[in-house]
Amino acid sequence: MERVCAFLEQHTLRRxxxxxxxxxxxxxxxxxxxxxxxDVRVRRLAKxxxxxxxxxxxxxxxxxxxxxxxxxxSIVIVSETFEASELLPQGLTLLRVEDPYRxxxxxxxxxxxxxxxxxxxxxxxxxxxxxxxxxxxxxxPSVVIEHGAVIGDRVELHAHAHVGRDARIGHDSVLxxxxxxxxxxxxxxxxxLQAGAVVGSDGFGFAxxxxxxxxxxxxxxxxxIEDHCDVGAMTTIDRATLGSTILRQGCKLDNLxxxxxxxxxxxxxxxxxxxxxxxxxxxxxxxxxxxxxGIGGHLKVAAGSKIAAKSGVSASLxxxxxxxxxxxxxxxxxxxxxxxxxxxxxxxxxxxxxxAIEQALETSRTAQEQDS
Numbered sequence: 001m002e003r004v005c006a007f008l009e010q011h012t013l014r015r016x017x018x019x020x021x022x023x024x025x026x027x028x029x030x031x032x033x034x035x036x037x038x039d040v041r042v043r044r045l046a047k048x049x050x051x052x053x054x055x056x057x058x059x060x061x062x063x064x065x066x067x068x069x070x071x072x073x074s075i076v077i078v079s080e081t082f083e084a085s086e087l088l089p090q091g092l093t094l095l096r097v098e099d100p101y102r103x104x105x106x107x108x109x110x111x112x113x114x115x116x117x118x119x120x121x122x123x124x125x126x127x128x129x130x131x132x133x134x135x136x137x138x139x140x141p142s143v144v145i146e147h148g149a150v151i152g153d154r155v156e157l158h159a160h161a162h163v164g165r166d167a168r169i170g171h172d173s174v175l176x177x178x179x180x181x182x183x184x185x186x187x188x189x190x191x192x193l194q195a196g197a198v199v200g201s202d203g204f205g206f207a208x209x210x211x212x213x214x215x216x217x218x219x220x221x222x223x224x225i226e227d228h229c230d231v232g233a234m235t236t237i238d239r240a241t242l243g244s245t246i247l248r249q250g251c252k253l254d255n256l257x258x259x260x261x262x263x264x265x266x267x268x269x270x271x272x273x274x275x276x277x278x279x280x281x282x283x284x285x286x287x288x289x290x291x292x293x294g295i296g297g298h299l300k301v302a303a304g305s306k307i308a309a310k311s312g313v314s315a316s317l318x319x320x321x322x323x324x325x326x327x328x329x330x331x332x333x334x335x336x337x338x339x340x341x342x343x344x345x346x347x348x349x350x351x352x353x354x355x356a357i358e359q360a361l362e363t364s365r366t367a368q369e370q371d372s
Contacts, residue, residue, distance in 0.1 A: 022038065035093065036093030056075040056076070057076050079096065117138075118138035118140075118156060128146055131149050131151065132150040137155045142160045143161045144163070152189065154172045170191065173191040179196065186222065188226045191230070196234040200238075205219055219239050222240065230252045251269050263280065264281075272290050274292045279297045281296070285303045293308075293310065303320050305317050305322060306324065
């Protein structure tokens, strides 16, 4: 227990120190100019109407200008053209930037990263002696890192994460609670795996036998996730039978997605929740795939394709940049024509529909007799 308490105390103090920034440091980060005390320090972000000492806030909307004359914030980010119409609070430092709203959003990102940033190896973690662990890593409670794994700098492995034998995790990547990167799989730089994601489980490979049973086919490949990818909670990416299942750079996968063995997903493609992609299918770059889409195996989806939610893809989509919908998925204009025709058909009384069908059949038979 003493080791755990010491770990938490060290971690908390480090976060507190990192969060303290001077006006001069913020000016460098936000490309702004300081008017006031460049050495004033802040350690929190706040709304201008409720900010206290040690806070940094911003003024972008003129509706809120009245609060800058009463705020207790230490620093307020304002536009380069801001001119005070009243006396500003004593000791208030202004940080002038081109766009206060965008600057504050950037500051939020920076502070959020500091809040989440952790370092150190928790005493309950199991780290094999042959693991390469980079600088500034965080290894949380009950994390397991197996023999031969290589962990890059500033990687975060949260509680119960698992890194398998000879797996590799790139710099600045994050595995949230319970995420798993199994044997020989590769995760690139600045990737995020949300809670419960599984990378490298066996593909669904079974060979039918003469007696009607199925024998498991060994899955000897791996999964390669390139840089800047996000994998949602409880998403599973199966290892290849041979070779690699691949997510190209910048892919974004939502929660509860199934990616089967030997699938290749192109650069900057985004996929919404509960979509399933069967084995050996290739998805092109910059595609957008809605929720609950089913994509069959051994297919190709052209670059730039958009597939509407609940669609079923049973044949390759070969034209780039089209939007598809329906089951089976067809170009969206064609799908809309089908829907219009169905609505029109539903408005015709049943008797008239039967008469029309009989008349069409009779016309077809007559035409065939004349041809013969």
